[in-house]
Amino acid sequence: MTRSRAALLALLTMVALSPATAAHAADEGPEQIVNGTFDAGTAPWWGTANVTLAVDEGRLCADIPGGTANPWDVIIGQNDIPLVEGETYAYKFYASATPAKVGRALIQLPVDPWTQYLSAAPEMSVSGNSYSYTFTAPASLPNSQVAFQLGGSAEPWRFCMDDVSLKGGAEPEVYEPDTGPRVRVNMVGYLPTGPKKATVVTTATTALDWELKNAANVTVAKGSTTPRGVDSSSGQNVHTLDFSGYHKPGKDYTITADGETSRPFDIDAGIYDQLPADALKFYYTQRSGIEILDSLRPGYGRPAGHVGVAPNQGDVSVPCQPGVCDYSLNVKGGWYDAGDHGKYVVNGGISVYQLMAAYERDKAAFKDGQLNIPESGNGRPDILDEARWEQEFLLSMQVPDGKPLAGMAHHKIHDQNWTGLPLLPHLDPQLRELHPTSTAATLNLAATAAQAARLFAPYDAAFAAKNLQAARKAWAAAKANPAKYADPNDGTGGGAYNDDNVTDEFYWAAAELYITTGEKEFKDFVLASPHHTGDIWRDRGFDWGNTAQLGRLDLATVPNGLPDRARVRQSVIEGAEKYLAIQKAHPYGLPYNPPDFDWGSNNLVLNNMVVMATAFDLTGQEKYRSAVREGMDYILGRNALNQSYVTGYGEVASKNQHSRWYAHQLDPALPNPPRGTLAGGPNSSIQDPLAQRLLRGCKPQFCYIDHIESWSTNELTINWNSPLAWVSAFLAEKGQRSDCRVRYTAHGSGTFAAQVVIENTGRHTVNGWSLRWSFLSGQRVRQDWGAQLSQSGSVVTAKGQSQIRPGRSVTFGFTGANPWGPNPAPEVFHLNGDRCR
Numbered sequence: 001m002t003r004s005r006a007a008l009l010a011l012l013t014m015v016a017l018s019p020a021t022a023a024h025a026a027d028e029g030p031e032q033i034v035n036g037t038f039d040a041g042t043a044p045w046w047g048t049a050n051v052t053l054a055v056d057e058g059r060l061c062a063d064i065p066g067g068t069a070n071p072w073d074v075i076i077g078q079n080d081i082p083l084v085e086g087e088t089y090a091y092k093f094y095a096s097a098t099p100a101k102v103g104r105a106l107i108q109l110p111v112d113p114w115t116q117y118l119s120a121a122p123e124m125s126v127s128g129n130s131y132s133y134t135f136t137a138p139a140s141l142p143n144s145q146v147a148f149q150l151g152g153s154a155e156p157w158r159f160c161m162d163d164v165s166l167k168g169g170a171e172p173e174v175y176e177p178d179t180g181p182r183v184r185v186n187m188v189g190y191l192p193t194g195p196k197k198a199t200v201v202t203t204a205t206t207a208l209d210w211e212l213k214n215a216a217n218v219t220v221a222k223g224s225t226t227p228r229g230v231d232s233s234s235g236q237n238v239h240t241l242d243f244s245g246y247h248k249p250g251k252d253y254t255i256t257a258d259g260e261t262s263r264p265f266d267i268d269a270g271i272y273d274q275l276p277a278d279a280l281k282f283y284y285t286q287r288s289g290i291e292i293l294d295s296l297r298p299g300y301g302r303p304a305g306h307v308g309v310a311p312n313q314g315d316v317s318v319p320c321q322p323g324v325c326d327y328s329l330n331v332k333g334g335w336y337d338a339g340d341h342g343k344y345v346v347n348g349g350i351s352v353y354q355l356m357a358a359y360e361r362d363k364a365a366f367k368d369g370q371l372n373i374p375e376s377g378n379g380r381p382d383i384l385d386e387a388r389w390e391q392e393f394l395l396s397m398q399v400p401d402g403k404p405l406a407g408m409a410h411h412k413i414h415d416q417n418w419t420g421l422p423l424l425p426h427l428d429p430q431l432r433e434l435h436p437t438s439t440a441a442t443l444n445l446a447a448t449a450a451q452a453a454r455l456f457a458p459y460d461a462a463f464a465a466k467n468l469q470a471a472r473k474a475w476a477a478a479k480a481n482p483a484k485y486a487d488p489n490d491g492t493g494g495g496a497y498n499d500d501n502v503t504d505e506f507y508w509a510a511a512e513l514y515i516t517t518g519e520k521e522f523k524d525f526v527l528a529s530p531h532h533t534g535d536i537w538r539d540r541g542f543d544w545g546n547t548a549q550l551g552r553l554d555l556a557t558v559p560n561g562l563p564d565r566a567r568v569r570q571s572v573i574e575g576a577e578k579y580l581a582i583q584k585a586h587p588y589g590l591p592y593n594p595p596d597f598d599w600g601s602n603n604l605v606l607n608n609m610v611v612m613a614t615a616f617d618l619t620g621q622e623k624y625r626s627a628v629r630e631g632m633d634y635i636l637g638r639n640a641l642n643q644s645y646v647t648g649y650g651e652v653a654s655k656n657q658h659s660r661w662y663a664h665q666l667d668p669a670l671p672n673p674p675r676g677t678l679a680g681g682p683n684s685s686i687q688d689p690l691a692q693r694l695l696r697g698c699k700p701q702f703c704y705i706d707h708i709e710s711w712s713t714n715e716l717t718i719n720w721n722s723p724l725a726w727v728s729a730f731l732a733e734k735g736q737r738s739d740c741r742v743r744y745t746a747h748g749s750g751t752f753a754a755q756v757v758i759e760n761t762g763r764h765t766v767n768g769w770s771l772r773w774s775f776l777s778g779q780r781v782r783q784d785w786g787a788q789l790s791q792s793g794s795v796v797t798a799k800g801q802s803q804i805r806p807g808r809s810v811t812f813g814f815t816g817a818n819p820w821g822p823n824p825a826p827e828v829f830h831l832n833g834d835r836c837r
Helices: 003-009 275-285 345-361 382-396 439-456 461-480 503-517 520-528 548-557 565-585 601-619 622-635 689-694 718-732
Strands: 054-056 059-064 075-083 088-098 104-108 116-120 129-136 141-149 157-168 197-201 209-213 219-224 226-231 236-242 250-257 265-267 412-415 432-434 740-748 751-760 766-774 780-785 788-792 795-804 809-817 834-836
Touching: 075 157, 088 104, 104 129, 116 129, 116 689, 141 157, 197 250, 219 236, 236 250, 275 382, 275 718, 345 382, 345 439, 345 548, 345 718, 382 439, 382 461, 439 461, 439 503, 439 548, 461 503, 503 520, 503 548, 548 565, 548 601, 565 601, 565 622, 601 622, 601 718, 622 718, 740 766, 740 834, 751 766, 751 795, 780 788, 795 809
Parallel strands: none
Antiparallel strands: 054 059, 059 157, 075 141, 088 129, 088 157, 104 116, 104 141, 197 236, 209 219, 209 250, 226 236, 250 265, 412 432, 740 751, 751 809, 766 795, 780 809, 788 795
16 A cells, blocks of 8 residues: 555544553543443344344344355444534443454444544454443534444354443543563564664663673673664664674573663574565465465465456456446456555556566575465476566556557556455455556556566566567557556545656666667667666655666666666665665664655665665675665664564564455454565554554654554555565575676677686685576577586576686686577676675
8 A cells, every 4th residue: 555545545434443442431421322221122223134133131132144245244333423523432332242253343424435433343252341442523423323343254143232332521542552671672683793783762861781691691792872862753762782793693682771671582694584485475365366275375275366256246357447448358366455455557566576676686596486386396486476476467457459548557456446354355246447547557567577578588488578568568658648647536446556757667667678678769768867867766765656766776787788887886876875874873773764754664664775785786895785684673673663563573573464354353263464474664644543543643653553454554565575575585695705706708699609707816715616697588508618507597507626726717608599689798696605796
């Protein structure tokens, strides 16, 4: 989800709920509920046609039918409840469920758009419980409605309630997050050779002593903190402590300072080994159009969503919105964008780009079988198979030949109306619609299809060719329709994702097309774009609506013949320096510090870390890698809330991200989000009602709550997990920089001959060697001399038995075939596993 969708979703809820825990309930104020004790029978309470209300032992009870899809399919309510603007109300009731269930307790507008003034999700037990909430009415209303939404269960159950009360004069509830100990650390851990810093929240203004203790509670290191003053992003007075000088691996270390002891953490070279796979495994359970197999994801299995099996109307033949087009498209597949059932080309574009970019950065790091997905074992790296699932969907959104606007891409496809939580994809009954084409979506397709064309060439030439053809069509269509913008008001049933400046998308698409084809048209466009030389490194980071950075990063790192490539590379380093300076100034080590935090701030933090990681790749300077390592500390616990934002990582971690199917908080039969799922993170705008009620006036880092109803701070999305996958893959690398230099020269085009010289620039003899590099696209080795060469996809490994003494070199060569496109010299070489300097 994005900031642009906030106004649209605001129709769903306007005032926040308070948590289902005891809240202050005022005795003052008249009772607004009529017959809340049911002493006079059931009137004026009403129910939908599928329930019969009756009084049983002084309580209102009803047998709730099974087999319904939505919470609102079964409702019990009372109408004509007056509310006064600005009044704070205490709402109380007793409820039981047999068997235990989660229901929805609402006070809302009784007509469309059903604006909710209170929305709670009581977890009801067989023995019954009393519930109490407070809310403040934003407007005077003579006829609000109290409603209990009880549908959405596969099996029947029995609901009873009593002592329903609504009174004004309540005290507004004060929300205090549990932030645990005042010493904040990366709860997952630290790398032995990396930076190790923590933040201490304290009133002290002078240095404090700290102690690092091992699992046996033995002090292994000591030091003094550095006072940092008041941090603007949290409002806290903080100190930094640095224990980077301690390197010994171990588990369950703690740090004590100012009388507080941190949560435990490890020091281990392997702390990030599993995170890249977990971040990528997220995408399989986000898939649309395919059964999610419980055998592959225990606890997450579900039927295929939106394949035209009732009650789905399906994505196999989706019509346009009325008046948009006269055809239907099969757009089955792809990833659900976020916690809803929508699929968006502009958000899918940056997501699939970042997965493919992670692979292109180090193709040897990703293997077939790594992600345990249905395609595992097919001979392609799983990360490409997962990316293909989304790329196939993006291709399907292109307007067919012979139709108006052929070559353009439809902006999005989603339900005609918003659906509620929880709702599994295969139970969604809404009509699906194609929305109008947009230039932004079309350029996203052009960029990712050009990128896919080169990456899939070694594995599936036909699919690569299909992508390149689609990329060219999209480029031509976008040039013919350069200002076809998405409607910012097109937000019923899904987000608008509107963007009225697509010059950055043009630059990104041209860059990808140039890298893949080497053609003059795209080179000239890149060189003429103001984004090519402008300062594109926003403090807030890049995202789906700011994509020039994607083109700049690829032009800097993927081999190409751009004449000012050295300047492009230097510009990335300058961007990294900007984020490094922001991080150094921040007491929490955060490379992101605008006055107000954005929707999805965690993804922006990670994207800034991508720039710093790229600077390390370009220069080998340790300060950039250290900056990325320290930046990850914030994501995993070194923050004002003292919690990890990645499900399953850290002692206290997000687990209730906003989702219709990872909805354990609303339905105990459903799972929490899978391990490795990133929460959106603090959002100063707090657009959802839960955040508005509990977080009003929050400092930026405190504008977050781990609750499924907080869609503006706690949503999950495909474009937030994509930088998590990219960065964690970078952090998981074990290799170091090697003292070697490689000179690669090649002659010829379709058939070429190459010579490779490895020089030992270090002080130690290399006894036996293995040199690895990757081709740009579909190049293949044919014959070798002076070394034994093998190839997997575009990854080539050359092995030799000879020694390479200091200051000496060895030479080998080969002939190869290049089926199409440019054939630039590889630029990254690994000798015996370590990258040459």
